[in-house]
Amino acid sequence: MKQPTNTSHCVDADAAIDAGLRTIRTENAGLLVLEKALTNGLSGPFVEAVRTIVGARGRLVVTGVGKSGHIGSKLAATFASTGTAAFFVHAAEANHGDLGMISRDDVILAISWSGETAELKGIVNYSQRFRIPLIAITSREDSALGRAANIVLLLPKADEACPHGLAPTTSTMMQLAIGDALAIALLEARGFSPSDFKTFHPGGSLGASLTYIREIMHRGDRLPVVTVGTSMPEAMAVQSHKRFGCVAVVDGDGKLAGIITDGDLARNLHRNLSQLTVDDVMTRDPKTVPPTMLVGAAMRMLEDHHISVLLVVEDEKPVGLVHFHDLLRIGAV
Missing domain, CATH: 3.40.50.10490 (Glucose-6-phosphate isomerase like protein; domain 1)
Known part of the structure; x- marks a missing residue:
């Protein structure tokens, strides 16, 4: 031939x-x-x-x-x-x-x-x-x-x-x-529904994207949380210990008041952080997600806003945290 x-x-x-x-x-x-x-x-x-x-x-x-x-x-x-x-x-x-x-x-x-x-x-x-x-x-x-x-x-x-x-x-x-x-x-x-879809697609990135945030979020003692009025040195110590690159700030009722990230710290390096409180540095309207959000939607939020962490909020209170690395770990990317 x-x-x-x-x-x-x-x-x-x-x-x-x-x-x-x-x-x-x-x-x-x-x-x-x-x-x-x-x-x-x-x-x-x-x-x-x-x-x-x-x-x-x-x-x-x-x-x-x-x-x-x-x-x-x-x-x-x-x-x-x-x-x-x-x-x-x-x-x-x-x-x-x-x-x-x-x-x-x-x-x-x-x-x-x-x-x-x-x-x-x-x-x-x-x-x-x-x-x-x-x-x-x-x-x-x-x-x-x-x-x-x-x-x-x-x-x-x-x-x-x-x-x-x-x-x-x-x-x-x-x-x-x-x-x-x-x-x-x-x-x-x-x-x-999406949950039905996941039943037929349990594997790969598609299955991962159909996972709920509540299934992978960090919670309880793993959360880096401080209250309003906390000094910046104390907040930075919590942030360093928890190793998520952020710390959530809550008010007296436990409701989310803001977030401090590595980016917030970098933007305030010209100030004397030792003399400031979290109220002076925090971002007051952080990006948050509910525990019922699908991982795929959370990934899009991270990409759209060029951020690496999302606080999981329920009834205005932080109940969890999900990091970009968590999504990588389960294969959602």
Whole structure:
């Protein structure tokens, strides 16, 4: 077999960038047409599909072959991770025994741009035989798949980004987009919460970002806390001992009055700190978070405000502290 010639030195940089931009623009145009369709004729079938899947006692079975099959496999994973029990069945494998994986309580989501994919015939016939609801994602309502389906999510026509009009590009992008839209609509219809999300994503940075602040915050004797009126030398001793680079200042009722950080100390080095109290140095409106905040949101606060520590406050009183290093430790970054 003849190997392709290495022509990397002959690549025209401008032409490559032009091809990339043209691809993105063409696919974006397809998504805009799809967005318009969803506010028009596609809206009814879309809602009906959501209701059918939510009302099913079984699972959502996603199927397809070729590029549509790859899209279907990804969508099945997205459905499963967002609260809709789902799995992917390759249409060709379904014809060789995998039909037994599908029950009468399930709903089938079949993906085919042309709607004439021969390998889908077996699974389509199976859905009709056992009256299993069939939802089609296709561009042709009059196709074999479109005619057999109970619900047709009809994708509008759009140009492929491939200059020859052959490689599925815009079409697969539209399939992916309508599938993702369906997954999110189902997520919201089920009231799927961040805590539910964490159940399906316990590992990695995503799982870490779905951890609550109360689960990782430092509390009790670990908190660097002084009261208003405390001398700066005493406050600095507490700050040094606790090693968080800050000290919280509370009033007589234990409510947060301010915070002193290493930055506050640096900004006041020109003053005689030994003669000052915390009231003279503290930042009176520090950034705080509730214990119920998710770690991911806390990380964004740290990044947006260029700070390294957040006080955790409940009923106006500091109950904990979380440092940037704590988020690094659990893999939230």
